[in-house]
Amino acid sequence: MSEPVPAWQRRGYSIAAMRELARAALPGPVFDFADGGAEDERTLRRNETVFGEIEVLPMPLNGAATRDLSIELFGKRLSMPLIIGPTGLAGLFWPKGELASARAAQAAGIATCLSHGSVCTIEDLAGTGVAPRWMQVFIFKDRGFTRELTERAQACHYDALVLTIDNQMLGNRERDIRNGFGIPPRFTPLQLAEMGLKAPWLLRMRSEFPRITFGNYARPGEPADLKALAGRMASLLDPGMSWADVDGLRKQWKGPLILKGVLHPSEARRALDHGVDGIIVSNHGGRQLDGAASGLGALPGVVEAVEGRIPVLVDGGIRRGTDILKSLALGAAACLVARPHLWGLAVAGEAGVRHVLAIYARELDRAMGLCGASSIAAIGQHLLLQRGRTN
Numbered sequence: 463m464s465e466p467v468p469a470w471q472r473r474g475y476s477i478a479a480m481r482e483l484a485r486a487a488l489p490g491p492v493f494d495f496a497d498g499g500a501e502d503e504r505t506l507r508r509n510e511t512v513f514g515e516i517e518v519l520p521m522p523l524n525g526a527a528t529r530d531l532s533i534e535l536f537g538k539r540l541s542m543p544l545i546i547g548p549t550g551l552a553g554l555f556w557p558k559g560e561l562a563s564a565r566a567a568q569a570a571g572i573a574t575c576l577s578h579g580s581v582c583t584i585e586d587l588a589g590t591g592v593a594p595r596w597m598q599v600f601i602f603k604d605r606g607f608t609r610e611l612t613e614r615a616q617a618c619h620y621d622a623l624v625l626t627i628d629n630q631m632l633g634n635r636e637r638d639i640r641n642g643f644g645i646p647p648r649f650t651p652l653q654l655a656e657m658g659l660k661a662p663w664l665l666r667m668r669s670e671f672p673r674i675t676f677g678n679y680a681r682p683g684e685p686a687d688l689k690a691l692a693g694r695m696a697s698l699l700d701p702g703m704s705w706a707d708v709d710g711l712r713k714q715w716k717g718p719l720i721l722k723g724v725l726h727p728s729e730a731r732r733a734l735d736h737g738v739d740g741i742i743v744s745n746h747g748g749r750q751l752d753g754a755a756s757g758l759g760a761l762p763g764v765v766e767a768v769e770g771r772i773p774v775l776v777d778g779g780i781r782r783g784t785d786i787l788k789s790l791a792l793g794a795a796a797c798l799v800a801r802p803h804l805w806g807l808a809v810a811g812e813a814g815v816r817h818v819l820a821i822y823a824r825e826l827d828r829a830m831g832l833c834g835a836s837s838i839a840a841i842g843q844h845l846l847l848q849r850g851r852t853n
């Protein structure tokens with residue numbers, strides 16, 4: 463007899479439904495910390511609405527009785543063109559959240575990317591043996607610290623290094639200001655009363671609180687609490703970074719080097735001359751520069767600029783299998799998702815993330831079947847309605 467399906471899985475039938483379950487599970491300020499964007503959240507909203515403006519032209523008679531969703535990316539086979547993107551403090555959503563989501567990614571046959579700002583350390587994740595695993599870093603004012611994180615990732619055999627270039631100053635996240643959400647989180651009496659309703663999260667996380675910090679920033683003999691390390695992190699951000707820093711990392715890192723946060727075609731073209739192996743078109747989930755172009759909107763310009771010489775990935779607002787299909791049709795090699803895996807964690811830990819990934823796989827498979835695409839290679843611009851053009 464098959465196991466009964468848990469209620470949360472039935473109610474979490476889509477990514478949007480999982481978001482609502484996460485909202486119900488988390489204290490408001492914690493939910494908003496992940497859900498929110500910068501300033502007026504125009505870019506945050508645009509990341510999702512832009513997908514609604516693209517119309518698909520299916521070709522059902524191509525016949526797609528079986529569908530192969532797998533791709534090859536940086537020498538590894540992935541079961542589908544999806545990667546769990548880097549998110550700081552994932553361990554705030556579930557105990558050892560980064561490890562739980564990495565295990566879910568491996569079970570689903572996809573890659574995961576650890577954030578510089580993870581609760582667990584580079585070494586903790588490597589210790590699980592989960593692969594493929596990517597590591598994300600910033601260019602810090604203390605270049606030695608960037609080199610140190612890179613060295614640690616190299617020593618731990620991470621499969622790729624992601625250099626995020628759009629977090630060179632702290633984004634102005636006004637939901638966090640309104641909620642009084644700081645690091646470490648402090649709660650008003652009203653928020654604490656509300657939190658009574660979130661008892662399972664509180665009980666689950668209570669013993670974790672002392673360990674919730676930016677694990678990679680801890681130094682022997684120095685305070686390692688979240689406040690101290692958040693301060694250190696903020697003081698290290700550097701809007702003065704440049705291509706010379708990319709060159710420095712390129713020399714140091716032996717594997718694939720991926721630039722994350724590229725929106726401008728000229729910057730993408732230039733990346734080719736600096737030995738970059740891949741680009742992630744991204745606006746950091748609308749959390750940094752409000753008004754920045756959506757990932758999907760900027761994607762075609764970047765794809766054109768790199769002329770197929772390196773893979774171009776995209777993130778921001780991918781909430782449906784059809785969003786993945788549209789991204790691929792516009793030239794992306796794969797997509798990343800960030801918030802949705804945090805919602806999965808908040809709802810049911812590793813099982814929740816597995817569930818989220820299964821939703822994407824199911825929806826992409828259905829979208830491909832309905833479009834008559836039996837493989838990822840069969841997805842192209844010809845499947846999109848282009849006004850003024852005959853396909």
Ligand SMILES: Cc1cc2nc3c(=O)[nH]c(=O)nc-3n(C[C@H](O)[C@H](O)[C@H](O)COP(=O)(O)O)c2cc1C
Binds near residue numbers: 497548551577745
């Ligand atoms: C809570 C949170 C923390 C994040 N932390 C990082 C980070 O440490 N490094 C990074 O490159 N991007 C970070 N991002 C951005 C994501 O990797 C991703 O670019 C963005 O959220 C877009 O995807 P989404 O719409 O699927 O959330 C973070 C996003 C969220 C929501």
